[in-house]
Amino acid sequence: MERKNIYFVSDFHFGLESAEKERIKEDKAVRFLQSIAADAKRVVLLGDIFDFWWEYKAVIPKGFVRFQAQIADMVRQGIIVDYFVGNHDLWQNDYFAKELGVNIYRKKYQAFVFDEKTFVLGHGDGLDPMDIGYKIMDAVFSARISRWLFSLLPSSAAIGIARYFSRKNRRRHKKYDTHDYKEKEPMYIFCQNYLKQSHADFFVFGHRHIKNVLPVGKSSLYVNTGAWIEQSPYAVWDGKDLKLNSF
Ligand SMILES: [Mn+2]
Secondary structure (H helix, E strand, O other), X not given: OOOOEEEEEOOOOEOOOOHHHHHXXXXXXXXXXXXXXXXXXXXXXXXOOEOOOOOOOOOOOOOOHHHHHHHHHHHHOOOEEEEEOOOOOOOOOOHHHHXXXXXXXXXXXXXXXXXXXXXEEOOOOOOOOOOHHHHHHHHHHHOHHXXXXXXXXXXXXXXXXXXXXXXXXXXXXXXXXXXXXXXXXXXXXXXXXXXXXXOOOEEEEOOOOOOEEEEEXXXXXXXXXXXXXXXXXXXXXXXXXXXXXXX
């Protein structure tokens, strides 16, 4: 089979629920990755893959090794794997890059050209210039000193704090949980503004947990990959069309 497809998926939030539920979710994610391995040339993980993530110099959180092994195997097969960190898993260090061979992106968004089309990709958080509270929290969590201070904590305390902020983050979310995209959705407004400055054919984000495909600007498309937690959505680019499917 020809490797021509690019897959986009986000918001697994591994670690969110009970161990049993998470194992079922992980197994389904692995089956999905296995199902696309034959025709994928690239897989883009659009953030919040983990509900929280923290890594020490020599230690990572337990669990989800099947998912990690599947990713490593795909990289070994020559599939490019990109990972935009989300607001729940922004504390990725170099483990995924060094151990699994994944490209880690910490930017809020980045433009790529695939098959002569421009894709603007990102997790989707922090795109609202008016959300000052978010910007401050994001700056604190992204700062090197915070990471250093955090690294001095014992792992049980560090993960307890990470979990606390993970839950707090989820509450903040509610504000925009609406289908009233064009008026209120910061990601959609970001796309509209982006198109005033530069060209893009496709915008693909996650973060909102509501899957969506909407035209934006004159001839561009906004796609949100939703949350794997519900209906296992993913987007696929086959070189001609970008479609939103469910696994
Ligand atoms: Mn998010």
